[in-house]
Amino acid sequence: MNGAVIENLSNRKLFGIFVVLLCVQILFFLIGAIYAPSPSTFMEFEMIKCHDSSKGITNEWFHRENCQLIDDLSQFTPSSFDMREIVFVAKMPHARDGIELEYSPWFQFLLGVLHVDVEYSEHFKYVEHAPLSLEVRMGYRTKESGKNDWQELSSTNVSRILECSIKDEDKKEGRSYDCDMLDLFEFGSSNYPFYLVNIRIPINQAACRYNPKSPNCQIGKISELRLIEIHQNGGFTLIWLWMKTLLTPIVSGCLYWYWRRIHQLARNPLLLEKAILALGLSLAILDFPIEWISLTLRVPFLLLVSDLRQGLFYTILFSFWLIFAGEHLIDDTTRNNIMSYRFNLSFIITASFALLIYDLVERGVQLYNPFYSVWASETGSNIAYFTIFVGAICTVCYFAFLFYKIVKVWTTIRRKRAAQLYQNSENRRLKVEGVIYRFKFLMLFTLLCSAFTILAYFMKQYGEAQLHSDDARDGFLTGSTSAFFTGTFGMCNIYVLLLLAMYAPSHKHYKGASQLIDEEDDEIVDDGTHTESNALTTFLKPNTD
Template identity: 30%
Template sequence: MASKMSCWSVVLMLSILLGSTIVFFIIGALGPLSTQGVHHPMSLCIVPSSHKIVWDSSKRMIDDEQCKTMGRSVSLNELEKAELYPTENALFYTPIPFLKKNVMSRLFHFLIVDLGINFKTSEYPKKLMKHNLNTFRAEVSLGYRNKISGPWTRLASGNVSRTVSCSPNHMGVTTCDHAHLFELGSCHHKQYMVNLFFPSLPLDNMYKGLSPLARVSLYEVHQSMAFTKLWFVLKSVLCPISIAVLIWFRYRMGTADNSQQRTLQQRLMSFMGYTLVFYNVPFDLLSLYFDCPWLLVFNDFRQGLYVAALFSFWIISVQEHCRKDGETQTSIGTYWKEMGVVLLACTFLFIYEFCERGIQVVFPFYSLWGNWLSISVAWVFIGIASLSALLYLLMFLVATVRAYLELRRKEKELSSLSESARRSYEGLFGQFKFFLFVTVLVAVCSIATVVLPTEMMLHQWQHGKNEYAVYTALLTGNYGMWNAYTLLIMILYAPSKQKAASNGADETDPSKLQKFLSKQSQN
């Protein structure tokens, strides 16, 4: 009867996992895009000295009204005569949002702005690439206000260096990629103003003033309001559920028979449950009331902590069933190689995150991708983390195959056991097969979400008259899958209050199967 009930429970839990993942996927697919992008062409103001304005001690910002007072505004058509405007007198500016009557919302959650530079002809960018002079230096200042009119308050200012990558397209026309300009971890204010000043342009000895430029623009990306609301709802629902399951799991561990020593696998489940609760708490709601520029870094840290716990649980749980030395109790130090790989990948990803978004909390214009030296350092961090992740994947696949083959071989030896013991072990074998299957499924889906290009964030898949947000579906589906997987594994392997009648062991205790495999391996 035990194996029958175990079989039904495995089928039920697998259905719940797949069903919840599909439901979350559909919610995301039918929902809004996760992000929205807006193009902002920059206006040109001719003033006596743009450099003095950017570094003005009064911290004033240039907008349409200030430009009329201090100088004159130049239309985009007049850039055809840009050689008449020296760089020291030219200042580019644009409000965000572009229309004065519009305002930003705190539900936008973050603000990422890229710089786009268009040239009149392909000759200039070709010369830049030829002479390796495609780094543009600028002085930029960022201001804000919380009314649709009135003075601006300076938020940040500084010098930036951005490398512009240009290449000919399929029509032979040279186009240039956008360069990251700044990032804000929260969108707390109603309007923003960007002032941009080029002290000089590359190859200024060959080209006069702003003559190479056709247009300077900003491309702003923020999280969509509808997706933010959807994300708040998902976290507000899943957070209390994960807390309840964790409390129940800890209660079962505390009230189980004292003769049952807590296994390493169960201790890792507890840690994974704590990190899931920490990840599910909707701290994002704070951004609706407070300016939280650190929120993006904090959210990435929470997700990284849960993923590290998840990966550690996967590799150690599988390895626990591959031991052949007869040991019944192990510690985290036993798997120092596996944990070392996980910690190495997480550490270098955290260093990269801190060096990029961490510094942007206090200086939003900073970017590791601003010059070739920092780009090289960034690729070192990413390269070491990627190699560690690849090594982990190989170790996990080898351990999974070994555990599955060992399980298949040991199943043939169950016929020599008594009927009650055989039924008990058949149930444990079914549970472990379920664990292996869903673990591989979750791992594949998680990796697929990570490696997909970020350009999908702004794309929709159209089928007939219907449009589906693919990236939003992956985000919500992956989030729901992680929650369903963790909670179901905790429920499946929670210690029982009663002993099995045959040998006084808990039928849900993973150590019972581990002891059986270890014992059989020694024989």
């Protein structure tokens, strides 16, 4: 039978590989720290107020050139009670230093949150948890279109809950409430260079008299609307895509080499080998730079595809860690059987399926209605935060359980070594000692990689939650965190490549029960009945005497 590369590779070659991988890992961190900008950035727009004498009948687009500007809403007297003649307008992006900026496909996604400025008033009182209803139109134009030739991208009614607070000493006319940010829109790709947003806040006076809790009846005195738009930095996208582009052929080639080594054996692949193969395949899918397509084609579902690929990789990675530790822990009657892990894997599969449903609902609806958000309502926000909280708790518990299993494996190694190892010949003792040290290194690397992967996942989820909150402008994803994400991404690739290389069947063969097999003339004994390719699992096999 074949031994694994990890048990047959010389110490000098193994040390050289580790040094190279360490240098590559440092390079990933340096790329993010030196060359990559922050993952996301924002633009803030104070929406201008325009007077529409037609009250929306003409379906006209309002922008700065045709706007009858309303300087101060408190000085404006509407001609009707429905307030539909007031239009809040924002053109994105705004001009800077007299130059008209434009959005690029490199931005990958666009997220908009709305800040409502509410003034304290004795006549128009704000009531807590006030329902807010907005009539929103989103238009776009291309570089070839005329300056004011806007095409409709989406038009819908948006319902949100307005959460504001004010201190007792600030309850004076003209003072402002402190209001939470409201989700407005999210695009999974940046398809057009220019966007135009028109917002109306209609009030149904008859509905207010019948039910004071009707939309816009308790929102108080609104003075301004401010739009904060957040997008992925083009420079970060460029670095990220080039890393994935360079890693894809390397991972694919190593995966193919590992698959050939496995299928050249005169036996069926083992569970651990299948798990490594599945992990490598999921990494190849994650690394494939499909985002290049969005630079030339309109791909609104790209954000959903990215979430699905990442979810697949995390699911297989977490499952692999359990199998990797468990295959060196359980006895021969249950080893190499996926059903032995059904209880542990069921938690991972259930959590992944729940997050998949959540993501399909959130991202799926946004494909045709970018103004939909699960964060829009109080119930939806609670569910979203609850999902993130449960996910964080589950990942911490998972990491603790994984750490427990690895410690148990190390305890088993120490007990076995004390009981059996030094009863063997000097050559076999040195051989197995070397395998043990190498396995311990991989276990330590597994702990380190799992810690950084789980931390990166949690921080990404936390950062996305910040984008939907008052911390959107100063959140984690808009800070200088590129080095952490590029370093973690590189670590995951290095870890999987190391597993593919170290656990592939070696080209050296066992031909007898006690034949010398390696260049160091170390002796290793095979009992003729064991089915594992790893010498360490042979060593950990429980006594049957």
